[in-house]
Amino acid sequence: MPVLSDDPSSxxxxxxxxxxxxxxxxxxxxxxxRGHLDGLGVGMRPHLKTAKSVxxxxxxxxxxxxxxTVSTLQEARRFAEAGVRDILYAVGISPAKLPEILALRAxxxxxxxxxDSVEQAEAVAAASRAAGTAIPALIEIDxxxxxxxxxxxxxxxxxxxxxxxxxxxxxxxxxTHAGGSYxxxxxxxxxACADAERDAVLSAARTLRAAxxxxxxxxxxxxxxAHHATDLSGVTEVRAGVFVFFDLVMAGIGICSVDDIALSVxxxxxxxxxxxxWILVDAGWMAMSRDRGTxxxxxxxxxxxxxxxxxxxxxxxxxxxxxQEHGIIALRPGASGMLPDLAVGDRVRxxxxxxxxxxxxxxxxxxxxxxxDTVEAVWPRFGGW
Amino acid sequence: MPVLSDDPSSxxxxxxxxxxxxxxxxxxxxxxxRGHLDGLGVGMRPHLKTAKSVxxxxxxxxxxxxxxTVSTLQEARRFAEAGVRDILYAVGISPAKLPEILALRAxxxxxxxxxDSVEQAEAVAAASRAAGTAIPALIEIDxxxxxxxxxxxxxxxxxxxxxxxxxxxxxxxxxTHAGGSYxxxxxxxxxACADAERDAVLSAARTLRAAxxxxxxxxxxxxxxAHHATDLSGVTEVRAGVFVFFDLVMAGIGICSVDDIALSVxxxxxxxxxxxxWILVDAGWMAMSRDRGTxxxxxxxxxxxxxxxxxxxxxxxxxxxxxQEHGIIALRPGASGMLPDLAVGDRVRxxxxxxxxxxxxxxxxxxxxxxxDTVEAVWPRFGGW
Numbered sequence: 001m002p003v004l005s006d007d008p009s010s011x012x013x014x015x016x017x018x019x020x021x022x023x024x025x026x027x028x029x030x031x032x033x034r035g036h037l038d039g040l041g042v043g044m045r046p047h048l049k050t051a052k053s054v055x056x057x058x059x060x061x062x063x064x065x066x067x068x069t070v071s072t073l074q075e076a077r078r079f080a081e082a083g084v085r086d087i088l089y090a091v092g093i094s095p096a097k098l099p100e101i102l103a104l105r106a107x108x109x110x111x112x113x114x115x116d117s118v119e120q121a122e123a124v125a126a127a128s129r130a131a132g133t134a135i136p137a138l139i140e141i142d143x144x145x146x147x148x149x150x151x152x153x154x155x156x157x158x159x160x161x162x163x164x165x166x167x168x169x170x171x172x173x174x175x176t177h178a179g180g181s182y183x184x185x186x187x188x189x190x191x192a193c194a195d196a197e198r199d200a201v202l203s204a205a206r207t208l209r210a211a212x213x214x215x216x217x218x219x220x221x222x223x224x225x226a227h228h229a230t231d232l233s234g235v236t237e238v239r240a241g242v243f244v245f246f247d248l249v250m251a252g253i254g255i256c257s258v259d260d261i262a263l264s265v266x267x268x269x270x271x272x273x274x275x276x277x278w279i280l281v282d283a284g285w286m287a288m289s290r291d292r293g294t295x296x297x298x299x300x301x302x303x304x305x306x307x308x309x310x311x312x313x314x315x316x317x318x319x320x321x322x323x324q325e326h327g328i329i330a331l332r333p334g335a336s337g338m339l340p341d342l343a344v345g346d347r348v349r350x351x352x353x354x355x356x357x358x359x360x361x362x363x364x365x366x367x368x369x370x371x372x373d374t375v376e377a378v379w380p381r382f383g384g385w
Numbered sequence: 386m387p388v389l390s391d392d393p394s395s396x397x398x399x400x401x402x403x404x405x406x407x408x409x410x411x412x413x414x415x416x417x418x419r420g421h422l423d424g425l426g427v428g429m430r431p432h433l434k435t436a437k438s439v440x441x442x443x444x445x446x447x448x449x450x451x452x453x454t455v456s457t458l459q460e461a462r463r464f465a466e467a468g469v470r471d472i473l474y475a476v477g478i479s480p481a482k483l484p485e486i487l488a489l490r491a492x493x494x495x496x497x498x499x500x501d502s503v504e505q506a507e508a509v510a511a512a513s514r515a516a517g518t519a520i521p522a523l524i525e526i527d528x529x530x531x532x533x534x535x536x537x538x539x540x541x542x543x544x545x546x547x548x549x550x551x552x553x554x555x556x557x558x559x560x561t562h563a564g565g566s567y568x569x570x571x572x573x574x575x576x577a578c579a580d581a582e583r584d585a586v587l588s589a590a591r592t593l594r595a596a597x598x599x600x601x602x603x604x605x606x607x608x609x610x611a612h613h614a615t616d617l618s619g620v621t622e623v624r625a626g627v628f629v630f631f632d633l634v635m636a637g638i639g640i641c642s643v644d645d646i647a648l649s650v651x652x653x654x655x656x657x658x659x660x661x662x663w664i665l666v667d668a669g670w671m672a673m674s675r676d677r678g679t680x681x682x683x684x685x686x687x688x689x690x691x692x693x694x695x696x697x698x699x700x701x702x703x704x705x706x707x708x709q710e711h712g713i714i715a716l717r718p719g720a721s722g723m724l725p726d727l728a729v730g731d732r733v734r735x736x737x738x739x740x741x742x743x744x745x746x747x748x749x750x751x752x753x754x755x756x757x758d759t760v761e762a763v764w765p766r767f768g769g770w
Contacts, residue, residue, distance in 0.1 A: 092711075324456055
């Protein structure tokens with residue numbers, strides 16, 4: 001009987017495709033943002049939706065108990081089980097999810113929710129009254145027209161939501177997410193996004209406070225604005241997620257360099273179409289995700305930027321196309337240069353467009369240190385709702 | 386203590402987002418292709434990469450033992466555990482995967498592999514000799530320049546692979562996948578793809594047979610060509626996968642109608658931006674996948690076509706944009722018509738661009754019958770490699 005080739009100790013022997021996490025880069029990314037926010041005098045409530053891993057969360061949060069931001073009740077549940085006690089569920093609440101919010105709160109988790117309508121506020125107040133305990137809610141503010149939230153100047157709606165919450169729930173504050181900053185370029189534009197994000201929540205908070213509501217929490221956050229904010233006076237916390245790993249989209253915006261990207265997919269060469277200049281690998285979109293976030297940026301990275309086994313980019317080599325379990329590596333359109341001499345069985349690492357999406361295709365991280373091929377840990381990650 | 390709202394018995398109470406499978410539509414899709422191939426006198430080796438579910442596989446395969454096609458060793462492993470005994474692993478082999486191929490074969494699974502180079506054939510022959518048992522291999526043929534495979538007219542390479550395999554492995558036959566048919570439109574073009582797919586493998590088989598090699602298996606397959614083939618003389622089996630559920634990409638090509646699509650994502654309304662004509666739901670790209678396969682088709686369906694809770698399309702209502710856990714529903718650009726009156730808490734079902742990609746975001750199917758809101762079964766599905 002042959003020995004199975006799943007020795008998990010090295011990048012040379014791991015079954016492919018699989019997810020590799022460079023812990024040195026991750027640690028550097030965390031230290032960088034923490035230092036920046038310390039300098040601005042504001043705390044971090046990291047978004048755990050990128051990592052979905054208890055081990056990463058422990059390195060990311062200010063304390064083992066939090067604070068943390070999540071995007072699903074599954075994340076709330078799993079991180080609560082791991083001891084996190086201060087969680088913001090940052091997706092607009094639907095009434096059917098309130099019983100589980102209450103159940104998690106009854107277990108001692110300070111789980112807060114987000115809403116942007118009177119209907120939701122009335123449902124939260126009613127559920128709070130029925131349970132005999134107030135569910136704390138943040139009003140979502142729309143700082144840049146990209147998704148959900150109350151316009152910061154819509155005083156009528158803000159006051160109505162505040163009044164509805166006061167019938168049983170608890171207004172904890174206001175929050176916004178500058179998702180539009182993903183389309184900004186250059187330090188000046190990014191700083192303007194950060195200023196607009198801050199100003200939107202501060203304006204909404206003034207309206208609520210003038211109407212007699214406490215509004216203790218002023219929460220902002222996106223990875224681009226978090227790194228470019230220069231004045232967060234009045235803001236009480238910053239949420240950011242993807243910065244923990246960074247990715248090609250963030251590099252394209254200019255928030256990080258390619259050398260900061262901590263996540264990659266290890267793949268094996270399975271063939272060639274030499275006359276076309278193609279190298280085929282066993283990482284397709286199932287391993288990379290279908291995310292093509294760089295397609296709209298100045299430099300389109302295809303389905304990912306190809307590096308050698310040690311994580312050094314080959315330059316203009318990208319995953320130009322992907323089927324479910326096949327990836328096609330080629331030189332970027334228009335690039336001069338030579339294809340590297342990669343034989344069947346050789347291994348490469350591919351940097352992702354979007355760390356959240358690529359991570360979600362995998363159930364574990366293989367943790368390495370920069371410059372080492374030894375897998376020093378395997379950290380599980382979870383999905384689902 | 387409140388009761389958790391995870392009563393799994395009805396589309397009204399399932400936690401959202403989640404995956405819904407209309408088993409009546411699935412059964413109809415299977416019956417349709419089986420009938421078509423029966424009429425052509427050729428058997429089916431269904432591709433299980435779309436479903437990744439033992440329960441779906443049992444309905445899809447000709448017998449409980451197979452035959453079946455898979456795209457990962459994880460699929461081979463899981464379906465072997467469930468009793469499948471005839472499996473083709475249809476992604477070009479890398480030498481590091483051969484020990485597990487041999488291990489599965491030693492358990493009584495007739496697991497065959499695919500390759501398209503002399504290097505791979507030499508590695509297979511060497512591993513077979515070392516193990517004292519021949520690993521059966523199919524030579525992949527490139528019928529339409531879309532991915533991997535030997536050109537059907539490249540007699541030199543075909544004979545060299547055949548000769549290398551003869552040093553210890555076993556040439557079982559030839560296979561191809563007409564992935565280029567996804568870009569074809571109309572019955573005549575699709576029939577031409579099917580003819581070209583058949584002719585490519587028959588031509589390669591003639592070359593191999595003339596060189597003295599047995600070539601018992603002649604395998605073709607893609608969902609579009611499988612449905613449009615009119616003459617498969619000489620072909621021994623047809624592989625197809627996505628037809629089991631169908632999706633918006635297949636409807637866009639004209640292989641199915643929207644009413645044949647068996648897979649949908651159940652989502653809950655969480656808000657509105659009324660002045661923009663937006664309805665927000667709790668299904669973002671994590672629930673739908675990032676697949677935008679219809680973007681290049683005549684009708685761009687965004688991240689999915691929106692139906693009511695019972696699966697009836699609203700017409701021009703699509704998921705126009707998606708963040709990780711937020712979806713934005715709006716009328717298709719340019720459409721006239723009214724937004725449906727959907728309140729916070731109301732539920733919709735969203736048909737996917739690509740069933741393989743959307744399915745992969747979930748760990749279970751909630752099985753319903755057409756016209757019923759009762760969940761009659763929950764079938765697990767798996768991922769990973």
